[in-house]
Amino acid sequence: MMLIINGHLDDAGHEDVGHPERPERLRAVLRGINELHLDGDLLAVAPYSASRAELARVHDATYLDELGAYCYEGGGDLDADTYATYDSWSIAQFAAGAGLAVIKELQIRDDGVGFVAVRPPGHHASRDRAMGFCLLNNIAVAAAELTSQGERVLIVDWDVHHGNGTQSIFWDDPNVMYVSTHQWPFYPGSGAPYEIGGLDALGTTVNLPVPAGATGDVVRQALLDTATPAIEEFAPTWVLVSAGFDAHRSDPMADLALSNGDFAELAILTASFAPRPGRLALFLEGGYELGALQSSVTSSLGALLGADFASERPTHGGPGSDAVANAKEARFAALRIARDTGL
Protein backbone atom coordinates (compact mmCIF):
# COMPACT_ATOMS: atom_id res chain seq x y z
CA MET A 1 0.00 0.00 0.00
CA MET A 2 1.22 3.50 -0.82
CA LEU A 3 1.80 6.23 1.78
CA ILE A 4 0.73 9.63 0.49
CA ILE A 5 2.18 12.63 2.30
CA ASN A 6 2.31 16.36 1.73
CA GLY A 7 5.43 18.00 0.33
CA HIS A 8 7.55 20.68 2.06
CA LEU A 9 8.04 18.68 5.24
CA ASP A 10 11.13 20.58 6.28
CA ASP A 11 9.66 24.06 6.22
CA ALA A 12 11.58 26.10 8.78
CA GLY A 13 9.23 29.01 9.37
CA HIS A 14 6.75 29.78 12.15
CA GLU A 15 9.27 29.65 14.94
CA ASP A 16 9.50 31.17 18.42
CA VAL A 17 12.89 30.13 19.77
CA GLY A 18 12.53 27.96 22.85
CA HIS A 19 8.89 27.12 22.20
CA PRO A 20 8.15 23.37 22.17
CA GLU A 21 6.06 23.64 18.97
CA ARG A 22 9.12 24.05 16.76
CA PRO A 23 10.38 23.23 13.27
CA GLU A 24 12.49 20.33 14.52
CA ARG A 25 9.26 18.42 15.07
CA LEU A 26 8.71 18.11 11.33
CA ARG A 27 12.29 17.00 10.83
CA ALA A 28 11.72 14.23 13.38
CA VAL A 29 8.58 13.22 11.51
CA LEU A 30 10.51 13.08 8.26
CA ARG A 31 13.12 10.85 9.90
CA GLY A 32 10.28 8.66 11.13
CA ILE A 33 8.93 8.30 7.62
CA ASN A 34 12.39 7.59 6.20
CA GLU A 35 12.75 4.73 8.68
CA LEU A 36 10.05 2.94 6.73
CA HIS A 37 12.24 2.77 3.58
CA LEU A 38 9.20 3.02 1.35
CA ASP A 39 11.02 4.05 -1.85
CA GLY A 40 8.43 3.81 -4.62
CA ASP A 41 5.59 3.35 -2.17
CA LEU A 42 5.95 6.91 -0.89
CA LEU A 43 4.36 9.81 -2.75
CA ALA A 44 4.70 13.46 -1.70
CA VAL A 45 2.00 15.60 -3.28
CA ALA A 46 2.61 19.17 -4.34
CA PRO A 47 2.11 21.86 -1.68
CA TYR A 48 -1.25 23.57 -1.80
CA SER A 49 -2.35 26.69 0.04
CA ALA A 50 -5.96 26.51 1.22
CA SER A 51 -8.19 29.13 -0.37
CA ARG A 52 -10.17 31.62 1.63
CA ALA A 53 -13.38 29.81 0.67
CA GLU A 54 -11.99 26.51 1.93
CA LEU A 55 -10.88 28.07 5.20
CA ALA A 56 -14.16 29.95 5.61
CA ARG A 57 -16.08 26.68 5.84
CA VAL A 58 -14.73 26.28 9.36
CA HIS A 59 -13.44 29.73 10.36
CA ASP A 60 -15.18 33.08 10.63
CA ALA A 61 -14.22 35.61 7.97
CA THR A 62 -13.37 38.20 10.60
CA TYR A 63 -11.00 35.80 12.31
CA LEU A 64 -9.22 35.03 9.06
CA ASP A 65 -8.84 38.74 8.32
CA GLU A 66 -7.54 39.47 11.81
CA LEU A 67 -5.09 36.56 11.82
CA GLY A 68 -3.68 37.46 8.42
CA ALA A 69 -3.26 41.11 9.40
CA TYR A 70 -1.75 40.22 12.77
CA CYS A 71 0.90 38.09 11.08
CA TYR A 72 1.73 40.61 8.36
CA GLU A 73 2.30 43.23 11.04
CA GLY A 74 4.90 40.97 12.63
CA GLY A 75 2.79 38.70 14.83
CA GLY A 76 3.18 38.20 18.57
CA ASP A 77 1.57 36.20 21.34
CA LEU A 78 -2.02 35.17 20.68
CA ASP A 79 -2.40 33.77 24.18
CA ALA A 80 -0.04 32.52 26.87
CA ASP A 81 0.76 29.45 24.76
CA THR A 82 0.26 30.42 21.15
CA TYR A 83 2.40 32.60 18.93
CA ALA A 84 2.28 33.93 15.41
CA THR A 85 5.14 35.29 13.35
CA TYR A 86 5.36 37.21 10.09
CA ASP A 87 5.30 33.99 8.06
CA SER A 88 2.75 32.12 10.17
CA TRP A 89 -0.25 33.06 8.05
CA SER A 90 1.27 31.73 4.87
CA ILE A 91 2.54 28.56 6.56
CA ALA A 92 -0.81 27.95 8.24
CA GLN A 93 -2.60 28.27 4.89
CA PHE A 94 -0.26 25.66 3.42
CA ALA A 95 -0.77 23.45 6.49
CA ALA A 96 -4.53 23.63 6.00
CA GLY A 97 -4.18 23.02 2.27
CA ALA A 98 -1.93 20.00 2.74
CA GLY A 99 -4.81 17.89 3.96
CA LEU A 100 -6.89 18.87 0.95
CA ALA A 101 -4.09 17.87 -1.41
CA VAL A 102 -3.49 14.52 0.29
CA ILE A 103 -7.19 13.69 0.29
CA LYS A 104 -7.54 14.60 -3.37
CA GLU A 105 -4.71 12.20 -4.20
CA LEU A 106 -6.31 9.43 -2.14
CA GLN A 107 -9.56 9.99 -4.03
CA ILE A 108 -7.80 9.77 -7.39
CA ARG A 109 -6.00 6.56 -6.46
CA ASP A 110 -8.85 5.11 -4.41
CA ASP A 111 -6.12 3.43 -2.41
CA GLY A 112 -3.32 4.14 0.04
CA VAL A 113 -2.99 5.85 3.40
CA GLY A 114 -2.56 9.59 3.85
CA PHE A 115 -0.32 11.34 6.34
CA VAL A 116 -0.52 15.11 6.65
CA ALA A 117 2.67 16.19 8.40
CA VAL A 118 2.22 19.87 9.08
CA ARG A 119 2.64 22.53 11.71
CA PRO A 120 1.32 24.54 13.36
CA PRO A 121 -1.13 21.93 14.62
CA GLY A 122 -4.83 22.60 14.39
CA HIS A 123 -7.25 20.79 16.68
CA HIS A 124 -7.48 23.54 19.35
CA ALA A 125 -8.30 26.27 16.83
CA SER A 126 -12.01 27.08 16.87
CA ARG A 127 -14.04 29.07 14.36
CA ASP A 128 -12.84 32.38 15.71
CA ARG A 129 -9.92 31.75 18.06
CA ALA A 130 -6.36 30.56 17.98
CA MET A 131 -5.17 28.66 21.03
CA GLY A 132 -3.07 25.74 22.21
CA PHE A 133 -0.35 26.34 19.58
CA CYS A 134 -3.02 26.13 16.83
CA LEU A 135 -3.93 28.81 14.28
CA LEU A 136 -6.09 27.14 11.62
CA ASN A 137 -7.90 23.85 12.17
CA ASN A 138 -6.27 21.71 9.50
CA ILE A 139 -8.30 18.55 10.00
CA ALA A 140 -11.55 20.50 10.13
CA VAL A 141 -10.78 22.16 6.80
CA ALA A 142 -10.32 18.69 5.28
CA ALA A 143 -13.43 17.26 6.92
CA ALA A 144 -15.53 20.19 5.71
CA GLU A 145 -14.28 19.66 2.16
CA LEU A 146 -15.33 16.01 2.37
CA THR A 147 -18.78 16.75 3.78
CA SER A 148 -19.28 19.29 1.00
CA GLN A 149 -18.89 16.30 -1.34
CA GLY A 150 -21.55 14.36 0.56
CA GLU A 151 -19.19 12.24 2.65
CA ARG A 152 -19.70 11.19 6.27
CA VAL A 153 -16.50 11.84 8.16
CA LEU A 154 -15.21 10.23 11.34
CA ILE A 155 -12.48 12.17 13.13
CA VAL A 156 -10.55 10.15 15.70
CA ASP A 157 -8.38 12.37 17.91
CA TRP A 158 -5.79 10.47 19.92
CA ASP A 159 -3.73 13.54 20.84
CA VAL A 160 -3.28 13.71 24.62
CA HIS A 161 -5.24 16.97 24.72
CA HIS A 162 -8.91 17.27 23.89
CA GLY A 163 -9.49 18.86 20.48
CA ASN A 164 -11.88 21.52 21.67
CA GLY A 165 -11.67 23.43 18.40
CA THR A 166 -12.63 20.49 16.23
CA GLN A 167 -15.43 19.51 18.60
CA SER A 168 -16.91 22.99 18.61
CA ILE A 169 -16.72 23.41 14.83
CA PHE A 170 -18.70 20.22 14.18
CA TRP A 171 -20.86 20.30 17.32
CA ASP A 172 -24.09 20.54 15.34
CA ASP A 173 -22.98 18.75 12.17
CA PRO A 174 -24.58 15.31 11.83
CA ASN A 175 -22.18 14.41 9.02
CA VAL A 176 -19.06 14.56 11.18
CA MET A 177 -18.46 12.31 14.16
CA TYR A 178 -15.74 13.48 16.56
CA VAL A 179 -14.17 10.86 18.85
CA SER A 180 -11.45 11.92 21.27
CA THR A 181 -9.28 10.08 23.77
CA HIS A 182 -7.45 12.48 26.05
CA GLN A 183 -5.97 12.96 29.50
CA TRP A 184 -8.50 14.30 31.97
CA PRO A 185 -8.62 16.57 33.83
CA PHE A 186 -6.20 18.53 31.69
CA TYR A 187 -5.78 21.33 29.20
CA PRO A 188 -7.92 22.70 27.56
CA GLY A 189 -10.57 21.73 30.13
CA SER A 190 -13.20 20.52 27.68
CA GLY A 191 -13.89 16.93 26.64
CA ALA A 192 -16.19 15.63 29.36
CA PRO A 193 -18.10 12.47 28.46
CA TYR A 194 -21.43 14.29 28.75
CA GLU A 195 -20.42 16.54 25.85
CA ILE A 196 -22.25 14.57 23.16
CA GLY A 197 -22.99 17.02 20.35
CA GLY A 198 -25.68 19.59 19.65
CA LEU A 199 -29.37 18.92 19.17
CA ASP A 200 -28.90 18.49 15.43
CA ALA A 201 -26.12 15.97 15.94
CA LEU A 202 -26.76 14.19 19.22
CA GLY A 203 -24.28 11.39 19.81
CA THR A 204 -21.80 12.46 17.13
CA THR A 205 -19.38 13.78 19.73
CA VAL A 206 -17.75 10.99 21.73
CA ASN A 207 -15.38 11.98 24.51
CA LEU A 208 -13.26 9.31 26.16
CA PRO A 209 -11.26 10.91 28.97
CA VAL A 210 -8.61 8.85 30.76
CA PRO A 211 -6.61 9.72 33.89
CA ALA A 212 -2.92 10.54 34.16
CA GLY A 213 -0.82 7.40 33.97
CA ALA A 214 -3.26 5.54 31.73
CA THR A 215 -1.64 2.97 29.46
CA GLY A 216 -2.48 1.93 25.94
CA ASP A 217 -4.85 -0.86 26.96
CA VAL A 218 -7.07 1.67 28.73
CA VAL A 219 -7.24 3.93 25.68
CA ARG A 220 -8.04 0.98 23.43
CA GLN A 221 -10.69 -0.22 25.88
CA ALA A 222 -12.35 3.18 25.75
CA LEU A 223 -12.39 3.18 21.98
CA LEU A 224 -13.68 -0.39 21.74
CA ASP A 225 -16.32 -0.26 24.48
CA THR A 226 -17.79 3.19 24.00
CA ALA A 227 -16.82 4.55 20.61
CA THR A 228 -16.97 1.52 18.35
CA PRO A 229 -20.75 0.94 18.60
CA ALA A 230 -21.38 4.63 17.93
CA ILE A 231 -19.00 4.61 14.98
CA GLU A 232 -20.62 1.54 13.47
CA GLU A 233 -24.01 3.22 13.74
CA PHE A 234 -22.61 6.40 12.19
CA ALA A 235 -21.12 4.42 9.27
CA PRO A 236 -18.38 6.80 8.14
CA THR A 237 -17.29 6.98 4.51
CA TRP A 238 -13.99 8.62 5.50
CA VAL A 239 -11.75 8.45 8.57
CA LEU A 240 -9.44 11.30 9.53
CA VAL A 241 -7.15 11.10 12.54
CA SER A 242 -5.85 13.92 14.71
CA ALA A 243 -2.62 12.05 15.29
CA GLY A 244 -0.87 13.72 18.16
CA PHE A 245 1.91 11.70 19.72
CA ASP A 246 2.11 13.55 23.03
CA ALA A 247 0.37 10.72 24.88
CA HIS A 248 3.73 8.92 24.65
CA ARG A 249 5.25 8.26 28.08
CA SER A 250 8.35 10.28 27.19
CA ASP A 251 6.51 13.41 26.15
CA PRO A 252 7.08 16.34 28.51
CA MET A 253 3.70 17.95 27.83
CA ALA A 254 1.48 15.36 29.49
CA ASP A 255 1.19 12.37 31.81
CA LEU A 256 -0.13 9.41 29.85
CA ALA A 257 2.03 6.32 29.51
CA LEU A 258 1.68 5.09 25.95
CA SER A 259 4.52 3.53 23.94
CA ASN A 260 5.15 3.66 20.20
CA GLY A 261 3.71 0.15 20.09
CA ASP A 262 0.45 1.55 21.43
CA PHE A 263 0.29 4.05 18.58
CA ALA A 264 0.71 1.17 16.14
CA GLU A 265 -2.25 -0.59 17.71
CA LEU A 266 -4.32 2.59 17.75
CA ALA A 267 -3.55 3.09 14.08
CA ILE A 268 -4.74 -0.41 13.21
CA LEU A 269 -7.89 -0.02 15.29
CA THR A 270 -8.66 3.33 13.72
CA ALA A 271 -8.06 2.01 10.22
CA SER A 272 -10.68 -0.66 10.88
CA PHE A 273 -13.29 2.10 10.99
CA ALA A 274 -12.57 3.09 7.36
CA PRO A 275 -14.89 1.53 4.78
CA ARG A 276 -12.10 0.67 2.34
CA PRO A 277 -8.49 1.53 1.39
CA GLY A 278 -7.89 5.11 0.33
CA ARG A 279 -10.28 6.52 2.91
CA LEU A 280 -7.91 7.12 5.83
CA ALA A 281 -5.66 10.11 6.48
CA LEU A 282 -3.68 11.00 9.59
CA PHE A 283 -2.97 14.63 10.52
CA LEU A 284 -0.06 15.53 12.78
CA GLU A 285 -1.12 17.38 15.92
CA GLY A 286 1.04 17.31 19.07
CA GLY A 287 4.16 15.37 20.00
CA TYR A 288 7.06 17.31 21.51
CA GLU A 289 9.71 14.76 22.50
CA LEU A 290 11.51 14.31 19.22
CA GLY A 291 12.63 10.71 19.70
CA ALA A 292 9.18 9.56 20.77
CA LEU A 293 7.61 11.53 17.94
CA GLN A 294 9.91 9.95 15.36
CA SER A 295 9.47 6.38 16.61
CA SER A 296 5.71 6.77 16.99
CA VAL A 297 5.35 8.07 13.44
CA THR A 298 7.35 5.08 12.23
CA SER A 299 5.39 2.54 14.26
CA SER A 300 1.93 3.87 13.45
CA LEU A 301 2.49 4.40 9.73
CA GLY A 302 4.34 1.12 9.50
CA ALA A 303 1.40 -0.67 11.07
CA LEU A 304 -0.99 0.88 8.58
CA LEU A 305 1.24 -0.33 5.76
CA GLY A 306 1.31 -3.84 7.16
CA ALA A 307 4.73 -3.91 8.83
CA ASP A 308 5.81 -4.01 12.46
CA PHE A 309 8.22 -1.16 13.17
CA ALA A 310 7.33 -0.71 16.83
CA SER A 311 10.42 -0.69 19.04
CA GLU A 312 8.36 -0.64 22.25
CA ARG A 313 5.69 -3.09 23.34
CA PRO A 314 2.10 -1.98 23.82
CA THR A 315 1.50 -0.99 27.44
CA HIS A 316 -0.86 -2.49 30.00
CA GLY A 317 -1.89 -2.12 33.59
CA GLY A 318 -2.19 1.62 34.07
CA PRO A 319 -5.09 3.30 35.85
CA GLY A 320 -8.32 4.25 34.17
CA SER A 321 -10.54 1.21 33.64
CA ASP A 322 -13.01 2.58 36.17
CA ALA A 323 -12.88 6.00 34.58
CA VAL A 324 -13.62 4.49 31.18
CA ALA A 325 -16.64 2.64 32.56
CA ASN A 326 -17.89 5.73 34.37
CA ALA A 327 -17.44 7.86 31.26
CA LYS A 328 -19.48 5.38 29.26
CA GLU A 329 -22.30 5.61 31.80
CA ALA A 330 -22.12 9.41 31.84
CA ARG A 331 -22.34 9.53 28.05
CA PHE A 332 -25.36 7.25 27.93
CA ALA A 333 -27.06 9.22 30.68
CA ALA A 334 -26.48 12.47 28.81
CA LEU A 335 -27.86 10.94 25.62
CA ARG A 336 -30.98 9.72 27.43
CA ILE A 337 -31.60 13.10 29.01
CA ALA A 338 -31.02 14.97 25.78
CA ARG A 339 -33.33 12.72 23.79
CA ASP A 340 -36.05 12.71 26.46
CA THR A 341 -36.03 16.43 27.12
CA GLY A 342 -34.67 17.99 23.94
CA LEU A 343 -32.16 19.93 26.03
Next chain:
Amino acid sequence: MQGIRTIAIGFDGSSDAQGAVLWGLNFAHDNDALVVVVHAKGLLARFEPTVVNEEIEASLAHVCDEVGVARSSVRLEVVDGDACSVMLRMAQPPVSADLLVVGTRGQSAHAGHLLGSTSLELAQHSPIPVVIVPRS
Protein backbone atom coordinates in the same frame (compact mmCIF):
# COMPACT_ATOMS: atom_id res chain seq x y z
CA MET B 1 -24.77 47.55 41.45
CA GLN B 2 -27.66 45.20 42.07
CA GLY B 3 -27.76 41.54 41.12
CA ILE B 4 -24.00 40.99 41.26
CA ARG B 5 -23.49 38.15 43.71
CA THR B 6 -20.32 36.56 42.38
CA ILE B 7 -17.50 38.10 40.40
CA ALA B 8 -14.68 36.22 38.70
CA ILE B 9 -11.38 38.04 38.28
CA GLY B 10 -8.82 36.85 35.74
CA PHE B 11 -5.33 36.74 37.16
CA ASP B 12 -2.02 35.96 35.47
CA GLY B 13 0.19 37.70 38.02
CA SER B 14 0.93 40.69 35.79
CA SER B 15 0.62 44.28 36.95
CA ASP B 16 -2.50 44.70 34.81
CA ALA B 17 -4.06 41.68 36.45
CA GLN B 18 -3.12 43.00 39.88
CA GLY B 19 -5.03 46.14 38.99
CA ALA B 20 -8.03 44.04 38.08
CA VAL B 21 -7.90 42.22 41.41
CA LEU B 22 -7.59 45.51 43.27
CA TRP B 23 -10.64 46.87 41.52
CA GLY B 24 -12.55 43.62 41.92
CA LEU B 25 -11.90 43.24 45.63
CA ASN B 26 -13.01 46.80 46.30
CA PHE B 27 -16.10 46.35 44.15
CA ALA B 28 -16.95 43.11 45.92
CA HIS B 29 -16.58 44.79 49.30
CA ASP B 30 -18.89 47.64 48.30
CA ASN B 31 -21.49 45.28 46.83
CA ASP B 32 -21.26 42.41 49.27
CA ALA B 33 -20.31 40.04 46.45
CA LEU B 34 -18.27 36.86 46.47
CA VAL B 35 -14.92 36.89 44.67
CA VAL B 36 -13.27 34.10 42.74
CA VAL B 37 -9.79 34.85 41.44
CA VAL B 38 -9.10 32.67 38.43
CA HIS B 39 -5.74 31.67 36.99
CA ALA B 40 -5.73 29.89 33.63
CA LYS B 41 -3.15 27.13 33.36
CA GLY B 42 -2.06 26.83 29.75
CA LEU B 43 -0.02 24.25 27.89
CA LEU B 44 3.30 25.87 28.64
CA ALA B 45 2.63 25.82 32.39
CA ARG B 46 3.76 22.20 32.13
CA PHE B 47 7.36 23.29 31.92
CA GLU B 48 7.56 25.41 35.06
CA PRO B 49 4.54 24.50 37.15
CA THR B 50 6.12 25.17 40.52
CA VAL B 51 7.52 28.54 39.55
CA VAL B 52 4.23 29.62 38.01
CA ASN B 53 2.26 28.66 41.10
CA GLU B 54 4.68 30.43 43.41
CA GLU B 55 4.63 33.58 41.30
CA ILE B 56 0.85 33.62 41.18
CA GLU B 57 0.57 33.08 44.91
CA ALA B 58 3.08 35.80 45.72
CA SER B 59 1.48 38.27 43.34
CA LEU B 60 -2.00 37.64 44.71
CA ALA B 61 -0.79 37.92 48.30
CA HIS B 62 0.76 41.29 47.41
CA VAL B 63 -2.54 42.61 46.08
CA CYS B 64 -4.45 41.35 49.10
CA ASP B 65 -2.00 43.19 51.34
CA GLU B 66 -2.61 46.41 49.41
CA VAL B 67 -6.35 46.16 49.84
CA GLY B 68 -6.13 45.00 53.41
CA VAL B 69 -7.83 41.69 52.77
CA ALA B 70 -6.59 38.43 54.23
CA ARG B 71 -5.18 36.24 51.46
CA SER B 72 -6.92 33.26 53.04
CA SER B 73 -10.29 34.91 52.47
CA VAL B 74 -9.78 35.10 48.69
CA ARG B 75 -10.64 31.99 46.72
CA LEU B 76 -8.09 31.17 44.00
CA GLU B 77 -9.06 28.73 41.26
CA VAL B 78 -6.38 27.36 38.95
CA VAL B 79 -8.14 26.05 35.86
CA ASP B 80 -6.81 24.23 32.78
CA GLY B 81 -7.29 26.19 29.59
CA ASP B 82 -6.53 29.43 27.82
CA ALA B 83 -7.41 32.64 29.64
CA CYS B 84 -10.45 33.55 27.55
CA SER B 85 -12.05 30.09 27.61
CA VAL B 86 -11.43 29.75 31.33
CA MET B 87 -13.08 33.09 32.09
CA LEU B 88 -16.06 32.25 29.89
CA ARG B 89 -16.44 29.02 31.84
CA MET B 90 -16.76 31.05 35.04
CA ALA B 91 -20.14 32.29 33.81
CA GLN B 92 -21.37 28.69 33.90
CA PRO B 93 -22.05 26.50 36.95
CA PRO B 94 -20.63 25.77 39.43
CA VAL B 95 -19.16 29.28 39.74
CA SER B 96 -22.03 31.04 37.89
CA ALA B 97 -20.35 34.43 38.04
CA ASP B 98 -22.48 37.51 37.36
CA LEU B 99 -19.52 39.68 36.38
CA LEU B 100 -16.11 39.04 34.83
CA VAL B 101 -13.19 41.34 35.60
CA VAL B 102 -9.89 41.44 33.71
CA GLY B 103 -7.03 43.85 33.20
CA THR B 104 -5.99 45.29 29.89
CA ARG B 105 -3.25 43.60 27.99
CA GLY B 106 -0.90 46.53 27.94
CA GLN B 107 2.10 44.62 26.66
CA SER B 108 0.90 44.09 23.12
CA ALA B 109 2.69 45.63 20.19
CA HIS B 110 -0.56 45.37 18.28
CA ALA B 111 -3.00 47.46 20.23
CA GLY B 112 -6.41 47.45 18.66
CA HIS B 113 -6.17 43.90 17.35
CA LEU B 114 -8.85 41.59 18.68
CA LEU B 115 -6.43 38.68 18.42
CA GLY B 116 -4.02 38.38 21.28
CA SER B 117 -6.16 40.45 23.60
CA THR B 118 -7.95 38.35 26.20
CA SER B 119 -9.94 41.36 27.37
CA LEU B 120 -11.27 42.23 23.93
CA GLU B 121 -12.02 38.62 23.05
CA LEU B 122 -13.78 38.18 26.35
CA ALA B 123 -15.86 41.30 25.81
CA GLN B 124 -16.90 39.96 22.42
CA HIS B 125 -17.87 36.47 23.58
CA SER B 126 -19.09 36.84 27.16
CA PRO B 127 -22.80 36.31 27.94
CA ILE B 128 -22.43 38.36 31.14
CA PRO B 129 -21.01 41.84 31.80
CA VAL B 130 -17.26 42.27 31.58
CA VAL B 131 -15.22 44.97 33.31
CA ILE B 132 -11.87 45.76 31.72
CA VAL B 133 -9.80 47.60 34.29
CA PRO B 134 -7.44 50.10 32.67
CA ARG B 135 -3.83 50.35 33.69
CA SER B 136 -3.67 52.94 36.45
